[in-house]
C-alpha cells in the first residue's frame with residue numbers, strides 16, 4: 001500500500017463521516033467527556049487526533065525523504081497511532097521504552113511537556129542529523145531525556161529485561177536513599193509487537209516480572225503489545241496473544257481496540273492506575289493494524305492480497321478518532337481534515353527548516369559518546385571511596401591482615417595465615433568495602449545471596465549488608481543483566497554475577513546490544529553503569545567439562561567500549577575491582593570482571609606451602625597509591641632475553657615457567673595484561689622492545705582469543721622483533737584429564753620460550769601441528 005492510497009482512503013472516509021451537530025459552542029465543551037462513560041474529554045481527544053495525524057504525516061515524510069535521498073529510515077507507525085492514547089494515560093515522567101511503531105505515543109508524550117519539539121526530533125532522526133536530541137544522528141530511535149523516553153535498539157524485545165529491571169530498581173533505589181531520576185511511584189511502560197511477544201527475551205522478562213511480583217516485591221511495569229497480527233510477513237495465529245498472556249496468573253490483562261480512542265484511553269488509564277497502585281505488572285493488549293508494509297523496502301503485496309490490505313483502512317485509528325469526534329459533534333469532517341492538513345504543514349515547515357542539517361562526518365564524532373574514559377575522575381573517585389570506606393572499616397567485623405583490615409573469609413583455604421588472602425577472599429573483601437562505602441552498590445545473581453556464590457566469593461555479604469543490597473535472583477541470565485541495566489538507569493551501581501562464562505553467552509545481547517550501545521545511542525544522556533562479575537576460564541580442579549571451564553572471550557573483546565578486566569591474583573583483583581566500580585560510577589562504563597575460577601582458592605605459586613599466591617589486602621590508605629588504571633599491565637621481573645605476555649591463569653603458569661627458564665640461563669620478564677579490553681598496548685610494546693623477543697601465553701583459543709589482539713597490536717605499532725604465541729586449542733574443553741590435551745600447559749609454554757630464544761619459533765607454534773613442516 002502506498003502512502004498516497006492510505007492518504008486518499010483516509011480523506012474519503014473522513015469526508016463521508018456523519019457529523020452530529022450538537023448545536024452548541026464546541027469550544028465550551030472541551031472539558032466534557034467525548035461520549036458517555038469515558039474519561040477522555042473532547043479537548044484531549046482533539047489533541048490525540050493531532051498527535052496521531054502528526055505521526056502519520058511523519059511516516060509519509062519519511063518515505064518522501066528517502067525517495068529524495070535525504071532520509072534513511074522508513075519503518076513507520078501508521079496503523080498503530082492509537083498508542084498516543086497510552087501516552088495520554090500516563091505521566092510524562094513515567095519511563096517509556098518504546099516499540100519502533102510508537103510514533104503516536106512520542107507525539108502525545110511530547111505534547112505533555114512544554115517546550116518539546118517532537119516533529120523536529122523525529123525528522124532529525126530520519127535525516128541522521130547530528131543535532132538530533134538523543135542519538136545525535138547515529139540511529140533513528142524514539143528517545144528523549146526530558147521526555148523520559150529511553151532509546152531502544154532494533155533488536156526486538158531486547159528492551160524488556162531492562163524495563164523490568166528499571167521497574168524493580170526505582171523503588172529499591174528510593175529505599176536505599178538514592179534518588180532515582182524519575183519519581184518512585186512511576187510506572188515503567190514498554191511496548192513491543194505481537195511477533196516480538198514470542199521472543200525468549202520477552203517471555204523471560206515477563207516471567208521475571210511475574211516471579212518478582214509473586215514474592216510480593218514491587219515491579220510496576222506495564223507491558224504493551226501493539227498487535228497488528230503480523231511479524232513482517234508472518235501472521236500471528238488468531239487470538240494467540242490473548243491465549244499467551246490473557247490468562248497468566250499474576251499478570252493483569254487489559255485489552256483495547258485501537259480504533260476506539262476513548263476505549264483505548266480508558267483501558268490504558270485503568271492499566272496504568274492498576275500498576276501504579278498495586279506495584280504489580282500488567283499487560284495491555286492494544287489491537288492495531290499495520291499500514292505501508294513493514295518498512296519502505298517491504299513489498300507487502302508479495303504476501304498479502306490487495307483486499308486484505310484495503311480491508312484494514314476501515315480500522316484506521318485516525319479514522320476511529322475522527323469518527324468519534326464527529327459523532328460527538330466536536331469537529332466537522334472539514335475541520336478534521338484541516339487539522340490533518342495542519343499536521344502535514346507543520347511537518348513540511350520543519351523539513352524546510354532542516355534543509356541543511358549537519359551530519360556526523362568523521363569517525364571521531366561518531367565514536368565520541370562510545371566510552372568516555374576520564375582517568376583522573378576515576379582516580380579521584382577512588383580517593384573519595386577510600387575516605388568513605390575508612391569509618392566503616394573501623395567499626396566493621398574484620399580481621400587484621402598485616403596492618404590492614406579485611407572481612408573474615410569463611411572458606412578455610414582463604415583464611416590468612418602468613419598475612420595474605422586468596423583471589424577469592426580479596427574479591428570478597430573488596431566487594432564488602434564497596435558495599436560499605438557506596439550505598440548505590442548492589443550485588444546480585446544466582447546463588448549470590450545465602451549461599452554466597454558457587455565459589456563462596458560473596459559469602460557473608462548478604463548477612464552483612466541485607467537482602468536489599470545483596471540478593472539471589474532467578475535463574476535467567478538475560479534477566480540478571482536486565483536488572484543491572486535498569487538499576488544503572490535508576491542511579492544505582494549494579495554488580496551482577498554470572499555463574500560461569502559459558503552462561504554469559506546465553507544472554508550476551510543484553511551486554512552487547514543493550515548495555516554497550518546505550519551511551520552511543522543517547523550521547524551519554526542515559527547510562528547503564530555496571531560491573532558484571534563472571535567466574536570463568538579453564539583449569540578447574542574438581543569441576544570439569546566445557547561449561548565450567550569455558551575460555552571463549554572473543555565475544556567480549558570486540559564489543560566497542562566494553563571494559564574487560566581479568567585479574568590473576570588477589571592484590572590486582574581488589575584494585576581492579578575498585579577501578580571498574582569507579583569507571584562505572586563516573587563514566588557509566590560497562591565493565592566485565594572476569595575471575596579465573598582456578599585461581600580463586602589457590603595459595604601456592606612455585607611449591608606446596610610457599611603461599612606465593614596469597615596477597616596482603618591493602619586498606620583504604622593504600623588505594624590511591626595502589627590504583628590500577630584501566631588498560632595498565634603489570635610486569636614481573638626485568639629479564640632481558642624474553643618477554644612473556646599473559647593474563648589470568650597464564651600468569652601463575654608463566655611465572656613458574658620463567659623460573660624454570662632461569663635455571664637454563666634464559667632470563668624472562670612476564671607481563672600480565674590485567675585488562676583484556678582495552679589492551680595495555682603501550683605496556684605491551686614497551687616490554688616487547690625491551691627484549692626484542694615476545695611470546696604470548698594465552699589460555700584462550702587460538703582463533704578469536706587474546707593472542708590475536710596482542711600480536712596485531714605489535715604489528716600495528718611497528719614492532720620489529722620476533723614474536724610467537726602459544727594458546728589453547730580451538731576446541732571445547734572435555735571432562736576429565738583430557739582437558740589438558742586442549743588447554744595450554746606449562747611444558748608447552750616452556751618449550752615455545754626455549755625455541756623462541758633459540759630462533760626456532762616460526763615453524764613450531766602450538767596448535768598448528770597439522771601445518772608443521774617435518775622436524776629438522
Ligand SMILES: Cc1ncc(C[n+]2csc(CCOP(=O)(O)OP(=O)(O)O)c2C)c(N)n1
Pocket residue numbers: 101154155156192193194195196197226228230231232290294
Ligand atoms: C531479535 C531480532 N530478530 C529479528 C529481527 C528482524 N525483525 C525486525 S522487526 C521484525 C518483526 C517484528 O514483528 P512484531 O513484533 O509483530 O512488530 P511489528 O513490526 O509488526 O510492529 C523482525 C523479525 C529483529 N529486529 N530482532
Ligand SMILES: [Mg+2]
Pocket residue numbers: 193194195226227228229230231232
Ligand atoms: Mg506485528
